[in-house]
Amino acid sequence: MLDAFLAPDVKVLVQGATGRSGRSQTAQMVAYGTNIVAGVSRRDDPEVKIPLFKTCADAVRETGAKASVVFVPPLDVLAAINEAIEAGIELIVTVAEGVPVHDALKAKAATREAGVRWVGASTPGLAIPGKMKMGFLPNVSLAPGGLGVMSKSGTLSSEVCYRLVERGFGQTLWVGVGGDSVKGTRFADLIPFFAADPATTGIVIVGEIGGSEEEELADALIAARCQKPVFALLAGRSALEGVTMGHAGALISAHIGTIETKTAALRKAGAEVSPSIKLLIEAVSKTLAPS
């Protein structure tokens, strides 16, 4: 059922395949099993072991790629997304940190209009454990299993999943949606896929203060009549008001996006909200059987 979101054997191209991080991450994605068919870069690079093309359009025409993972600097992300849309890519994952919000807004409008799914602006990517990954979710935190995972923070979800994997709980699909305020795929967008997927036996949400995504997610859980156990961890309950704590989206102002509003909404939707990583892992262990 998750194939509707992402097929494990989808043909993937890498935009920015010859940069420092693009080159090394491409090799790691290939090693993990991702069906990387092409790289896109303006320059040649003999160290890159996949077919390189000058443009997305060339790469798509020659290889039939349907998905793209983008390793370009933050100020070049919008142009890369537009190029991917033009070339007919259906899923775009962007991983650069520091994409300006106004660019993200334009990218959101463009992907929406074209009917293209965008995971970004700044995310560690996504993975179907044991099969493929786009981006750099760490291998030590990935294992096939029954949890549907979605996260704002890469580091916090890596820690959480690493410890869940140690206890025998792997993932069906893990999507890092990122910590930006304007983003392509929001928590609520993923609920229909996880709710309908028989292999997903529980859902783990790694959220944080700021914005209203967790509140929307609670509404989506209710709307989908999702009966699966949902476990949430929300970071930033002690964040300083008026200051950006690392993530642009994690900025609280007045009474919007606080831990209290998010916790209340998620609990009303039947989710178990844990105050610590340890308690989240205990909650999962008590409710579900390891895979």
Place this chain on the structure above:
Amino acid sequence: MMLLEHHAKEFLSQAGVPVPEGVIVTDPQVPRFIFPCMAKAQVPVGGRGKAGGILKIKSAAEAPAIIERILGLTIRNHPVRACRLEALVDEAAEAYFSLAFDPDSGTIRILIAAEGGVDIESPEMRAKLLQAAAPPAVAPAQAALETLLPSLPESLRGPMREVVARLIPLFFEREAVLIEINPLFILPGGGWVAGDAKILTDDNALPRQPELRALIEQYPALYPEAALKLAQGFDFVQLDKLGDIGLVTTGAGLSMQLVDEIIQRGHRPFNFCDIRTGGFKGDPSRLIQVLKWVASGPNVSAILMNFFAGNTNLAELVPLILIALKNVPELRQKIILRMTGNGLDAARKILAESGNPIHVETDLERAIDRALADAKEWQHA
């Protein structure tokens, strides 16, 4: 970053928005200004009035004492580092205007109300807000405003049109995330003035926003977090100057969660930090800088370092930690290094060979336990 009111008003003024005349002061010496006037604490949070951060100064004689009192305040954990002296505004009606994103739909949202003021967050006031959404561009936003105007009293329509005509271009030019004017003073003669101003800008846009960069570079003491990010590319926020636990951590989400959990356990983290190990590139200077700041906390009693090396390599990190520690000899508290992930065995070997007594844990819970126990021991010694 949330601009301080004074700088927000300077930006507004440059965009042709009328604001009361004002100056920024950072010490109590009487500045050249016309009294009576208002003195307003410059902090990036609301609730200043209730906290005693907005006072009237009747004469030059009483100015130093009042300014000094405001500069001594801490409002919602923000020490007041500057004060704006501002000309009084004559009797006026108070309206409300804001421009923000709707992150879900990717549109911009205009909110206006005939009544504004400090109670705008109350449910009754929020119910009176008129709102319209528009695609993110000037012309559609202006068209959206037109749909709201018929619901406003006639006297407000002209001023609101002018507000929008000036603020929407500013919103895009400065890549703002939020512009809020509350109160928007509507003067009896039909003129208008921005009484207060909140502008939230996008740190990620700084590379192409020279005016914002210049502001941060001119006032690094007023925007310490943004100045650090701009100059050195990582995040460090001092949370509690009397905090007992110093944190040297990477990753925004995991670092925030660590702060939360340490507070839940009855301790006081001195700082938040997202040091971004991925950006070290073999250079220990970020580590040295963070360790120096942490060492400067008068009550810091233990230091917790946390590195989950999912994509980096601990064997490359540990030598940098060892160099950094040598460069911060004033640091005498115990250090607990939690590390796990790529290169763990090699990193352990490097540490063992160095003879450094730094305590290593691979499990985060045990590392927190140990840091808190070490802090207690230090405090009792």
